[in-house]
Amino acid sequence: MAIEVEENRRDFLILATSAFGVAGVAAAAWPFIRSWSPSADVLAQATSEVDISPLQPGQMITVPWQGKPVFVLRRTPEMIASAQKGDSESLPDPAKDADRVKRPELLVLLAVCTHLGCVPQPIGTGDYGGFLCPCHGSHYDTSGRIRKGPAPKNLEVPHYDFKDANTLVIGKALA
Amino acid sequence: MSTIMEWIDKRLPVTELIKSQATEYPTPKNLNYWWNFGSLALTVLIIMIATGLFLAMHYKPDAALAFKSVEHIMRDVNFGWLLRYMHANGATFFFIFVYIHILRGMYYGSYRAPREILWWIGVVIFFMLMGTAFMGYVLPWGQMSYWGAAVITNLMSAIPVVGNDLVIWIWGGFSVADPTLNRFFVLHFLLPLLVFGVVFVHLWALHAVHSNNPVGIDAHDDKDNLPFHPYYTIKDLYGVGVFLIFYCYFVFFAPNAFLEADNYIPANPMQTPAHIVPEWYFLPFYAILRSIDFLGSFSKLAGVIAMVFSIAILFILPFLDRSPVRSFRYRPLSKQLFWIFVANAFVLGWVGYNPPDASLFSGAIPLILIGRTSTAIYFGYFVILWLVTALDIEKPRPVPKCL
Ligand code: HEM
Numbered sequence: 245m246a247i248e249v250e251e252n253r254r255d256f257l258i259l260a261t262s263a264f265g266v267a268g269v270a271a272a273a274w275p276f277i278r279s280w281s282p283s284a285d286v287l288a289q290a291t292s293e294v295d296i297s298p299l300q301p302g303q304m305i306t307v308p309w310q311g312k313p314v315f316v317l318r319r320t321p322e323m324i325a326s327a328q329k330g331d332s333e334s335l336p337d338p339a340k341d342a343d344r345v346k347r348p349e350l351l352v353l354l355a356v357c358t359h360l361g362c363v364p365q366p367i368g369t370g371d372y373g374g375f376l377c378p379c380h381g382s383h384y385d386t387s388g389r390i391r392k393g394p395a396p397k398n399l400e401v402p403h404y405d406f407k408d409a410n411t412l413v414i415g416k417a418l419a
Numbered sequence: 420m421s422t423i424m425e426w427i428d429k430r431l432p433v434t435e436l437i438k439s440q441a442t443e444y445p446t447p448k449n450l451n452y453w454w455n456f457g458s459l460a461l462t463v464l465i466i467m468i469a470t471g472l473f474l475a476m477h478y479k480p481d482a483a484l485a486f487k488s489v490e491h492i493m494r495d496v497n498f499g500w501l502l503r504y505m506h507a508n509g510a511t512f513f514f515i516f517v518y519i520h521i522l523r524g525m526y527y528g529s530y531r532a533p534r535e536i537l538w539w540i541g542v543v544i545f546f547m548l549m550g551t552a553f554m555g556y557v558l559p560w561g562q563m564s565y566w567g568a569a570v571i572t573n574l575m576s577a578i579p580v581v582g583n584d585l586v587i588w589i590w591g592g593f594s595v596a597d598p599t600l601n602r603f604f605v606l607h608f609l610l611p612l613l614v615f616g617v618v619f620v621h622l623w624a625l626h627a628v629h630s631n632n633p634v635g636i637d638a639h640d641d642k643d644n645l646p647f648h649p650y651y652t653i654k655d656l657y658g659v660g661v662f663l664i665f666y667c668y669f670v671f672f673a674p675n676a677f678l679e680a681d682n683y684i685p686a687n688p689m690q691t692p693a694h695i696v697p698e699w700y701f702l703p704f705y706a707i708l709r710s711i712d713f714l715g716s717f718s719k720l721a722g723v724i725a726m727v728f729s730i731a732i733l734f735i736l737p738f739l740d741r742s743p744v745r746s747f748r749y750r751p752l753s754k755q756l757f758w759i760f761v762a763n764a765f766v767l768g769w770v771g772y773n774p775p776d777a778s779l780f781s782g783a784i785p786l787i788l789i790g791r792t793s794t795a796i797y798f799g800y801f802v803i804l805w806l807v808t809a810l811d812i813e814k815p816r817p818v819p820k821c822l
């Protein structure tokens with residue numbers, strides 16, 4: 245009887261010590277794991293400013309934002325019309341063109357394919373008059389919506405604003 | 420001399436270890452040349468660690484300096500070109516040897532009891548090797564390095580809920596960039612050293628259960644076995660000699676045969692090359708990834724799962740094969756399945772090499788259909804092998820009683 249009690253006590257001590265050890269290691273691992281997350285200087289590259297005045301209709305530039313490419317396209321009336329026509333067609337990731345632009349003539353897109361992150365080629369390379377991702381053949385239309393290929397989602401529209409009529413600010417400054 | 424050895428042996432029994440595990444270690448007498456590829460893989464691992472260590476003394480893991488430092492190795496460092504070409508082509512030979520080594524095991528049933536743990540450790544080494552090669556290829560920071568890294572790390576984003584945060588964590592930013600390169604360098608340095616350690620666990624497991632052999636029956640007595648030395652030391656060395664001939668041919672006369680021209684263009688995060696291809700040794704798995712494209716928004720995750728599973732399935736192979744006989748030499752159906760599997764792996768590689776929207780006979784057969792069929796055949800091998808053996812459909816031929 246006494247031996248049994250002793251064994252219970254020993255089991256408990258072993259269990260408690262192991263649990264304490266595991267919790268301790270887990271807690272100590274946290275700083276190591278967190279050290280891989282974006283550091284303060286990476287987070288500080290929050291916004292990019294772009295002068296859009298030189299852009300002619302149909303012209304597109306690629307600007308870096310947080311190390312990623314952003315397409316800024318001044319759309320022609322035909323491109324806008326084609327994008328709006330797409331609203332009523334069946335889309336893999338339905339979205340209205342009007343909800344994807346702040347000014348109809350200016351399309352701002354995160355140029356990162358939603359499939360596996362390649363940069364699509366410039367306007368006019370894909371079917372639907374839009375962008376073709378060369379890696380696995382995704383076609384995006386003149387609103388940056390996915391129309392064909394393996395990508396599951398539309399090209400993301402990053403947060404952006406206009407500082408003045410000709411200055412585009414991509415991203416949100418951290419408070 | 421012998422008194423010194425005695426002194427040491429009393430404290431650390433070296434002689435006894437060498438005798439029992441190397442020189443007098445009993446080895447089946449009928450091993451054929453497919454059994455050379457284990458020692459060949461170890462030879463390449465040692466070459467990789469040696470050349471890698473000396474490359475690391477000149478290489479700079481910094482996004483602004485990495486590409487230049489590799490060119491510096493190529494042009495300025497004494498014999499830098501040799502170190503780099505030995506390292507880059509060594510990776511190719513490493514994979515050739517490991518693939519043959521694995522297929523050898525699959526053909527002669529080396530994964531069967533009692534060698535399951537030995538087999539599993541091998542699969543773990545293979546995973547580590549793939550990780551190492553992938554991260555090594557990122558280091559020169561050319562266009563293929565960069566976009567290969569982007570596509571492969573993006574695979575992680577397919578994981579539900581945590582995927583996107585996981586990718587940002589791996590990158591240490593919002594795209595593949597300097598922090599990514601720096602940590603990949605450290606891991607590329609560390610992993611092969613871990614592999615080296617795991618190889619010894621692999622050998623420990625081997626020496627506990629001993630080598631399988633082409634006949635696939637247990638080797639029993641002295642009539643079935645030979646001492647490892649000199650019989651297999653000399654045979655393994657002969658293999659190394661043959662390997663070095665081929666290796667030197669590539670290192671000295673065709674050093675860029677397996678490298679991509681685009682990787683001599685510095686990484687540009689703003690532009691993806693028109694056609695990105697992984698290194699040849701990842702092509703079959705890349706083809707499997709791309710072949711799952713018919714499940715709508717679920718395709719991406721399914722493709723990733725299929726790709727990981729295509730290797731992880733090797734873990735359960737020991738339980739899928741139910742035949743009473745190990746070696747395919749006496750298993751007519753399994754043997755045919757095996758060769759279909761091998762041929763199919765080449766088809767998958769070819770599909771993975773070509774652009775996804777390519778086709779055969781000017782559009783008559785889209786490549787994607789071939790890719791899907793080959794993917795089905797790849798997994799079909801494991802399912803059919805299981806059915807054929809579990810349902811006793813295969814009638815094995817008689818197996819010899821001794822070697
Ligand atoms: C399992 C063993 C290893 C494999 C499969 C492997 C594979 C690779 C590959 C494929 C490359 C790219 C080569 C190129 O295209 O230029 C590379 C580069 C590199 N590796 Fe390794 N490696 C291994 C071990 C090591 C070790 C142990 C070290 C360091 C101690 C190392 C250091 C380097 C360095 C510094 C580079 C960049 C220079 C270059 O690109 O040539 N490697 N590795």
Ligand code: FES
Nearest residue numbers: 357359360377380
């Ligand atoms: S990354 Fe764009 S199609 Fe795959």
